[in-house]
Amino acid sequence: MEPPREFLSSFKPAADLFKSHAERGSIIRILTHNDADGVSSGGILSKAAKRMGAPFKTTVEKRLDEPMLRGVAEEKPGLVVFTDFGSGYLELVGKALPDVDAIILDHHMPSGEAPQHAVQVNPLLHGIDGSRDIAASGVSYIFAKTLDPRNVDLAPLGLVGALGDQQDKGEKKSLKGVNILIEEEAIAAGLLSKSVDLIFYGHETRPVARAIANTTTPFIPGLSGREDSAVAFLNHIGIPLKTGDRMRSLSDLDEEEKRKLFSALSSHMVAQGCDAKTVHNLIGTVYTFKKEEVTTPMRDGREYSSLLNACARMRRPSLGIGICLGDRGEAMKDAEQTVDEYRRKIGGYLDWVRTGDRIKEMGAIYVLSAGTDIDENIVGVVSSILLGQGILKSTKPIVSAANSDDGTVKISSRIAEGTAYMGIHLGKIMQEAAGGVKGAGGGHDNAAGAFIPQGTESEFMRRVDELVAKQWSAS
Ligand SMILES: [Mn+2]
Numbered sequence: 001m002e003p004p005r006e007f008l009s010s011f012k013p014a015a016d017l018f019k020s021h022a023e024r025g026s027i028i029r030i031l032t033h034n035d036a037d038g039v040s041s042g043g044i045l046s047k048a049a050k051r052m053g054a055p056f057k058t059t060v061e062k063r064l065d066e067p068m069l070r071g072v073a074e075e076k077p078g079l080v081v082f083t084d085f086g087s088g089y090l091e092l093v094g095k096a097l098p099d100v101d102a103i104i105l106d107h108h109m110p111s112g113e114a115p116q117h118a119v120q121v122n123p124l125l126h127g128i129d130g131s132r133d134i135a136a137s138g139v140s141y142i143f144a145k146t147l148d149p150r151n152v153d154l155a156p157l158g159l160v161g162a163l164g165d166q167q168d169k170g171e172k173k174s175l176k177g178v179n180i181l182i183e184e185e186a187i188a189a190g191l192l193s194k195s196v197d198l199i200f201y202g203h204e205t206r207p208v209a210r211a212i213a214n215t216t217t218p219f220i221p222g223l224s225g226r227e228d229s230a231v232a233f234l235n236h237i238g239i240p241l242k243t244g245d246r247m248r249s250l251s252d253l254d255e256e257e258k259r260k261l262f263s264a265l266s267s268h269m270v271a272q273g274c275d276a277k278t279v280h281n282l283i284g285t286v287y288t289f290k291k292e293e294v295t296t297p298m299r300d301g302r303e304y305s306s307l308l309n310a311c312a313r314m315r316r317p318s319l320g321i322g323i324c325l326g327d328r329g330e331a332m333k334d335a336e337q338t339v340d341e342y343r344r345k346i347g348g349y350l351d352w353v354r355t356g357d358r359i360k361e362m363g364a365i366y367v368l369s370a371g372t373d374i375d376e377n378i379v380g381v382v383s384s385i386l387l388g389q390g391i392l393k394s395t396k397p398i399v400s401a402a403n404s405d406d407g408t409v410k411i412s413s414r415i416a417e418g419t420a421y422m423g424i425h426l427g428k429i430m431q432e433a434a435g436g437v438k439g440a441g442g443g444h445d446n447a448a449g450a451f452i453p454q455g456t457e458s459e460f461m462r463r464v465d466e467l468v469a470k471q472w473s474a475s
Pocket of ligand 1 (some may be wrong): 037038135136165247459
């Protein structure tokens with residue numbers, strides 16, 4: 001693709017600032033967000049700092065707020081680097097860290113001006129779509145490459161965050177925009193190959209039933225997270241699990257078997273209430289990281305991203321950062337177990353939503369009030385899955401709420417692709433509605449969040465409903 005020159009040259013001042021601190025030996029404090037994109041971004045920056053011999057400390061945070069920044073200020077860092085958040089909280093950063101140099105590498109909607117000591121890199125400042133064309137991991141990767149060309153080996157991680165943020169909105173579920181540039185570098189360096197196939201994790205390495213059960217995007221009711229059910233399903237449709245003694249993987253299936261599997265899965269999903277369109281999410285572009293061991297979750301870009309996501313959501317983010325830095329062995333076993341627990345948890349939440357008829361419909365939005373029944377770290381993921389299944393028969397956004405352990409309510413909002421183009425910007429809506437109840441919010445047009453004080457939830461939802469209706473009628 002044609003390189004976006006203006007955007008690429010915007011990395012230079014940030015890289016220069018980073019280098020000057022690294023040379024001085026000042027402590028580089030890396031702060032990132034608790035999802036797959038945040039963890040891969042944190043991993044990329046940690047690796048880049050390590051390579052320069054710079055002392056650094058990386059933490060994964062669920063939110064950027066004043067108490068968190070106060071804690072960071074007390075550490076007296078030389079340089080603070082924010083990634084996958086920061087642009088929405090420029091004023092706060094300037095206030096809490098008035099004399100500290102800062103770099104902000106983000107792809108969320110910027111709000112206000114960057115403070116005096118801060119350098120901000122954000123694709124949205126250059127007319128590039130931060131929701132679909134590059135994620136924080138991509139921004140962090142280009143930053144790392146600007147520091148040192150050897151960081152090209154981090155290109156796969158630069159794509160992991162984009163997959164985690166569901167930027168595979170191109171044809172056949174491929175990445176697009178600036179992500180293509182990163183993809184091309186990864187391919188040229190012999191780190192990546194692409195193919196179009198059934199999208200289940202580990203399609204060349206895992207037994208078919210396990211590949212189906214391990215996959216959570218798309219989430220297949222009754223099969224995701226349930227290997228025994230997947231085995232029964234394959235037996236029922238007559239696809240042999242083994243050749244001789246060897247378990248068969250998806251790549252061992254011939255075209256006829258793949259067709260049979262696809263059509264059986266389609267009927268199954270539709271019977272479970274999924275929209276016929278979501279069935280097409282079963283086929284797409286598979287990203288294979290060629291330098292990773294074939295039997296590991298890091299071999300497949302989507303599986304890698306869901307592993308990092310699980311580590312972050314299950315409050316084991318340093319495990320994920322370690323994996324990005326090259327930890328394998330025990331760490332990998334630990335991470336895989338975390339993924340198992342995470343998958344079971346999601347399955348339980350989805351059952352809770354479905355059996356309890358928990359989703360309420362307002363004029364312009366769906367509302368899921370989970371209280372303490374869904375972990376605040378996972379409520380957004382659950383919303384995405386509910387949308388992705390097409391069980392909600394409308395184009396309305398879904399807005400979910402779960403109690404946070406700090407006494408606030410965590411809000412997360414999602415809108416189906418296709419509807420996002422109809423003039424709805426959830427990030428702006430979250431910012432405005434949260435501001436109206438003394439909370440804070442922001443994000444992308446198609447996925448955004450907020451924290452609001454307890455007791456303001458119904459007032460907040462009323463405001464969101466009104467704002468969505470207003471944007472809708474204006475478009
Ligand atoms: Mn992100």
